[in-house]
Amino acid sequence: MSENTSHPLVPKNIEQLNRYIAGKTIAEVKEAYNPAKIAKLASNENRLGCSPKVESAILEAFKEIQDYPDPIARKLRAAIAQKNGVKESEVILTSGSESLLSMLCRTFFLNKQNAITANATFVGFFVQAGVRGIHLKKIPLTDDYRFDVKAMVNAIDDQTKMIYLANPNNPTGTYINKKEYEWLLEQVPEHILIVADEAYYEFAESVEDYPKALEYDNDNVIVLRTFSKAYGLAGFRVGYGIAKEEIINNLLKTKLTFEPTTLAQAAALAAYKDDEFLNKSIKVVNDGKERLYRFFDEHNVSYKKSISNSVMMILPTEEEAISFTQKMLELGVILRRINAFGLPACVRITIGIEEEMDHFEECFKKVMTNS
Numbered sequence: 001m002s003e004n005t006s007h008p009l010v011p012k013n014i015e016q017l018n019r020y021i022a023g024k025t026i027a028e029v030k031e032a033y034n035p036a037k038i039a040k041l042a043s044n045e046n047r048l049g050c051s052p053k054v055e056s057a058i059l060e061a062f063k064e065i066q067d068y069p070d071p072i073a074r075k076l077r078a079a080i081a082q083k084n085g086v087k088e089s090e091v092i093l094t095s096g097s098e099s100l101l102s103m104l105c106r107t108f109f110l111n112k113q114n115a116i117t118a119n120a121t122f123v124g125f126f127v128q129a130g131v132r133g134i135h136l137k138k139i140p141l142t143d144d145y146r147f148d149v150k151a152m153v154n155a156i157d158d159q160t161k162m163i164y165l166a167n168p169n170n171p172t173g174t175y176i177n178k179k180e181y182e183w184l185l186e187q188v189p190e191h192i193l194i195v196a197d198e199a200y201y202e203f204a205e206s207v208e209d210y211p212k213a214l215e216y217d218n219d220n221v222i223v224l225r226t227f228s229k230a231y232g233l234a235g236f237r238v239g240y241g242i243a244k245e246e247i248i249n250n251l252l253k254t255k256l257t258f259e260p261t262t263l264a265q266a267a268a269l270a271a272y273k274d275d276e277f278l279n280k281s282i283k284v285v286n287d288g289k290e291r292l293y294r295f296f297d298e299h300n301v302s303y304k305k306s307i308s309n310s311v312m313m314i315l316p317t318e319e320e321a322i323s324f325t326q327k328m329l330e331l332g333v334i335l336r337r338i339n340a341f342g343l344p345a346c347v348r349i350t351i352g353i354e355e356e357m358d359h360f361e362e363c364f365k366k367v368m369t370n371s
């Protein structure tokens with residue numbers, strides 16, 4: 001059969017979509033370059049690993065592996081509700097917050113409605129919106145790499161359904177402060193859903209003028225969090241959303257019934273209860289950031305101060321960013337160029353443990369003296 005061009009097999013919005021390209025895996029780098037040591041500092045994971053309590057929890061949960069998972073993750077949901085002072089019915093668990101972003105895109109939009117976000121933010125949202133053919137108004141960051149809250153509000157029109165804020169932002173590590181967030185809340189009409197993606201909440205919450213979206217108690221805000229970053233469970237895929245029941249109940253209709261899996265729920269619950277490991281992880285990141293700032297200052301490298309677990313380095317040109325990242329990769333330091341996030345001359349460095357930061361500094365010096 002010949003293809004009917006007005007009814008193509010693959011719709012245009014899918015054909016034109018760019019796939020999410022993840023950071024390189026350790027196995028890929030070993031195979032390609034076989035460096036003596038590898039530091040994976042590309043994907044904002046927890047380089048300390050995860051809570052030691054997770055292993056026995058998943059072994060226990062394995063006994064129930066023949067049964068379908070609890071579709072609303074009752075135990076985990078209760079723990080999250082309790083810690084955050086919300087009702088259990090205001091919490092939804094999903095396979096990573098990426099899944100929740102996907103659900104938000106397929107639940108709230110009518111044809112032709114748009115979403116507003118920044119031009120340099122979490123690329124996972126660009127991908128999920130693209131899948132649904134949602135028009136994105138990508139507002140340029142300010143000159144100092146921050147969300148331009150005023151310009152975002154100015155971009156609201158009749159067809160705007162959602163405002164997506166990653167706070168703190170990935171890949172820049174910058175944040176919308178309390179004053180800006182409060183102003184935004186006053187300006188945005190109630191029928192527009194504000195998505196406050198707090199994937200790095202645990203690293204940010206102690207920053208004085210960081211607005212914790214939950215504390216404002218709005219009907220049209222959903223807060224997104226994840227177990228992939230501070231809790232070190234990226235491989236399990238667990239994220240959650242907190243919002244009023246009207247939002248959660250409708251999301252429960254569009255969710256894949258049995259996400260997250262039984263083992264993932266058990267792992268997340270064990271991790272969630274282990275404050276000691278969490279605090280240790282936060283300390284590793286804070287110490288590592290201070291060390292990296294000093295190192296960059298000594299070497300006259302431009303960067304942005306960050307309240308997440310990564311630091312963005314600003315190179316003079318895209319060519320230099322490509323060459324720097326490639327040379328570091330060959331020496332065994334996996335970094336993330338963030339061209340897909342909208343910043344072609346920038347490179348994102350996840351804060352690792354001490355040995356990894358040693359390796360980063362050593363390789364950095366080698367690369368810089370040889371070029």
Ligand SMILES: *Cc1c(COP(=O)(O)O)cnc(C)c1O
Pocket residue numbers: 044095096097098099122124166169170197199225226227228234237238239
């Ligand atoms: C890493 C990240 C996510 C995705 O987390 P998962 O729970 O692993 O899907 C979502 N939003 C932002 C801003 C992130 O950086």
